[in-house]
Amino acid sequence: MTLDDYRRFYAEEIRFAANVNSPALVEAFARVPREKFLGPGPWQIAFPDLARGGAVHTTIDDPRHLYHNVLISLDAARNLSNGQPGSLAHWINALNLKAGDRVFHMGCGVGYYTAIMAEVVGAGGSVVAIEVDAGLAARARENLADYPNVTVHAGDGATLDPGPCDAMLINAGVTHPHPPWLERLRPGGRMILPITVARGTTGLGQGIMAKIVRERGGYTADIVTFVAIYSCSSVREPELEPVLGKAIATGALMKLKSVRRDPHEPTETCVVHAREVCLSSAEVATGLEAVAPAEAVE
DSSP, X not given: OOHHHHHHHHHHHHHHHTTOOOHHHHHHHHHSOHHHHHOSSOEEEEEEETTTTEEEEXXXXXXXXXXXXXXXXXXXXXXXXXXXXXHHHHHHHHTTOOTTOEEEEESOTTSHHHHHHXXXXXXXXXXXXXXXXXXXXXXXXXXXXXXXXXXXXXXXXXXXXXXXXXEEEEOSBBSSXXXXXXXXXXXXXXXXXXXXXXXXXXXXXXXXXXXXXXETTXXXXXXXXXXXXXXXXXXXXXXXXXXXXXXXXXXXXXXXXXXXXXXXXXXXXXXXXXXXXXXXXXXXXXXXXXXXXXXXXX
């Protein structure tokens, strides 16, 4: 079997493991060479060790063995990996990407999943990617050099204006949706982001992966999966940590239905109430005046 054969089998494995219903996304997993983004072998498969807060590693030197639903270490000393393909596929699938879409990928790492999304949106679409780790950003820029529809930036994703977007994948834990990201979603735009509470001093957080959609009457929200992920370098409000932690512990966050931007006093539907955004269990009302188009926000 050739590497192309292994990629095709891997794509089918991911289709079933992640319940992917997008043929274009399955095809992207079959086309993008994972080994190109991971650097020269040998490589280390990382198995999370939840009891010790680290990982156990197994070394491989055959690129065919990269084509499984496993984590591949990027920096074992920092517990950094390339991400679980099944998890990322499930989140990307939830974005409902279409040919021609403009995507923002915050926390792109070495660019593998950026390439996957670039394949899905095609030459008529584009992906704006950013990575806070300068070394990883440099690798991503090199790895994605053959993709004219991808732009890679180094820095804090909260400070970059990605322009009006159809979809956003935020790949680092936050305590709340960043208002500028919400504003840059086009009408009908979708965002997948992890809302997490920090766990100890590991840099990791735990919480939920939420899907936010900009509708005519506001922002709808749903739970996609639970998640454990590294925290964002910003977009974390210390005063929200205990409130969010309680909402996760009591299950209140599982009632999330909308993100409110309108000024209001806390009510029983406010799951996590903050100054600029409110995670709410209230359904988005229909027939309300639409918010200002994302293109008009500066």
